[in-house]
Amino acid sequence: MSETVTLGFTGDVMLGRLVNQRQEHRPPHAVWGSMRELLSELDGLFINLECCLSTRGRPWTLTHHPFHFRADPAWAIPALQDVGVTWTALANNHVLDFGEDALEDTFVALESGGIPYGGAGRTEADAWQPSHVRVAGLDIAFVAFTDNTPEFAAAADEPGTAYVEIDPNDEACLERVGDALARARAGDPDLLVVSSHWGPNMREYPPPSFQQFARWLVEHGADIVHGHSAHAFQGVELFDDSLILYDTGDFVDDYAVDSVLRNDRSFLFEVEVTETGVVQKLRMVPTEIAEFAVHEAFPAVATWCREKMVERSSPFDTVVDVEDEALVVRLPQ
Template sequence: MTETVRIGFTGDVMLGRLVNERQEHRSSDAVWGSMRDHLAALDGLFINLECCLSTRGRQWTLTHHPFHFRADPDWAVPALQDVGVTWATLANNHVLDFGEDALEDTFSTLESAEIPYAGAGRTEDLAWEPSHVSVAGLDVGLVAFTDNTPEFAADTDSPGTAYVEIDPDDEACLERVGTALERARAGDPDLLVASVHWGPNMREYPPRSFRRFAHWVVEQGVDIFHGHSAHVFQGVELYDDSLILYDTGDFVDDYAVDPVLRNDRSFLFEVEVTSSGRVRSLRMIPTEIADCAVYSAFPTVASWCRDQMRTRSSQFETQFEVEDEALVVRVDS
């Protein structure tokens, strides 16, 4: 095993709609823009896959659901493999955009490509099943769940997401999540990750209840809390020597850009971990989406990202250093 392991975490990777159309006319790796080589050089890469991988199915119409995302597996799988995606969470509000047929295609496509996933499954039990992956000899346990779109929740007989209404004061919520974390810990992983698609869109700060919930999750033994869903990045917190990434924003998509919140800007969140699973540091590399691909941010944009991250993390008293264009948090010195 190497002395240290570098694991990248991203926010939403949405490969459908205009991204899918662009990819019909360019190479599969084009979606990674100037970030391609950096992503491929990581020891592990964990993403939120914010779409289904299928060309089948009909748009979800059972409840109000205005946006529908799916990508053609013929290019999407090679793109994921090109940068070595190690694991994907499917616990989000778009995996059932085109119904159960497209969701089944997503499962079978990832399985055939040998890309592990969690957070959705063919039944409720499978949706809540933890993943275990090996990253440069490091055993990583992962649990994924969401509080978005209860209509997408898996049940005993139907596929869907690992859904829970997140409330740190609700015993049913704590029991549901606690049981999943206990099952993951039973595998004795070197590193335990919780990946959570939570909360409303376009919010720069997590509500107080989310902070309490994230703290509780860390107290259950989680080393890295990987949040996403808001479409804008939120602050990071060092809590009991564990990392809380409240929201990692958007990484690849075709979304309309808010001129103030700038949901096209975020980071690649790169965590350095020792061979024994101890988190050493977090390195945040500023990124920007352009033409349905992700790029390393230009200096002026990188400066904006760093300033916003400092502001959004100030309530957590997080201490940052700057190395090149990246923000760095030292955990284990």
Template sequence: MTETLRLGFTGDVMLGRLVNQRQEHRPSHAVWGSMRERLGSLEGLFVNLECCLSTRGRQWTLTHHPFHFRADPDWAVPALQDVGVTWATLANNHVLDYGDDALEDTFSALEGGGIPYTGAGRTENRAWEPTHVTVDGLDVSLVAFTDNTPEFAADGDSPGTAYVDIDPNDEGSLERVGTVLERAREDDPDLLVASMHWGPNMREYPPESFRAFAHWAVDSGVDIVHGHSAHVFQGVEVYDGSLILYDTGDFVDDYAVDPVLRNDRSFLFEVEVSPTGRLFDLRMIPTEIAECAVYRAFPAVAEWCRDTMRRRSADFGTQFDVDDECLVVHVDGQ
């Protein structure tokens, strides 16, 4: 057992559409660009998988849904395995883009590849079931849910996502999430992670309601809040010894780029923890998407990422250091 472990968290990993087309002509690991070695060196890697893994199904048409993301599991699963993805959240607004058949293929592909997941399931109970993984002896319990696309919600014995209205004033929502957190704590894990696909696109700051909800989650035992959905990274906060990543942005995709918000830029969020789950440092490695792959950002882009993260975190009072062009937050010192 090592003295400290490095756990990586990313925003959206969208392997469909143009990414999928590009991967037909290059090795599966090419999608990780220059970040491949860094990702593979982590003890644990946790991602939001923003697509289904299938070659079957038809595009969702039951409600208005303008974008549809699907990746061929024959290359996508080996790509996820290549960098040692430890766990994937499926609680998002694209896992059902091609209907139930493609969702079932996604479950089967991940299960066949030995990649645990949470946030969607073959039944409502399974969608809400916490997942437990062990990372070099560290017991991690994970829950995942989303407030996006209610029509994708699992219902009874119907497959779908763990959908909930994320509202700190909604007693029903708090009760449902609280029950799942209680179940996740039953085995006394070293670390409890709540992954939330929440809020609208292209927002630089979380609303006050999300800040209140994140604080409530920490008060309920969560050690790391892993947020995503906005397509741009938002601020980070240390609250009562826990870490809140309000939005981890986009990690790899083929999306159109906003020239101001720069949704092609984000970070690999590395959390250094002890073997008993104590949080030490958060290291944020600036990244940029190019040619449907992810790369470590060049110096000028890395500076933009650092400055932007400082600005977006200002209201939280988060203190940053810089080391090797990375932002560092000393979680145990704030």
């Protein structure tokens, strides 16, 4: 039997505002709470960083933008390094919250900390450039983009995000994303991951257009689709031997909690792949945010998470088993 590699995917990691304030009085690793050991044991860990890393800049006011998130890189980079964050998506609606100076600080902090990123860059070409990282001998390619906040889009000579208006029936969208996928495939990676910050907040199910688009991504080479943005986890789907995580919810933040959708609850999504990059299994560990840190969910909360994930995955006919406190989805071999 071949060796396997375990890759972790999370929803939004927002280290600013009250999280940042709390971290002034505790060690960097405290933000990972009781999940720290599980995170550290992964062979690779991939997140969406829902803030900039800077102490500079002014809040974005050029257009309506009510929330602004930034974290001090002096503690945030050691925290990311502590659990071995391997790559982070920056294609989202908060990376330019404090303007171009803070975005540049984010690039410099991640680069100095040895943490690759994608989905934002100093130019439009940089923002859309696929990333490649090595994890336990695997070459993993990443393509990252967002349909949030068009005013944050990078231009030919201006920094910003890899922005695209997602429409599976729009040729311009398909050409833009398809070109990035083709460039990622040209490197002949063992695994191709698409990280998409898409759609509106507080939705339990992806719209039909996103389902169509996610399947199109798989048909054009994606082995794993890593969705985030809704602040509520959505269902998972197996399609053509690939894995679609429609939305991975929130992992760490200080957000107000919706009493019905419970955006403080989600999962660590552990994907087991072979040493040649074949996706074999998904294991979902229930999590909950408390005291501005992420924790493994207590039994009653874990039960709620499992029940909701089974319910939200049922439209895709996904077979989900329970192992210990986690949910498991096995891909056909």
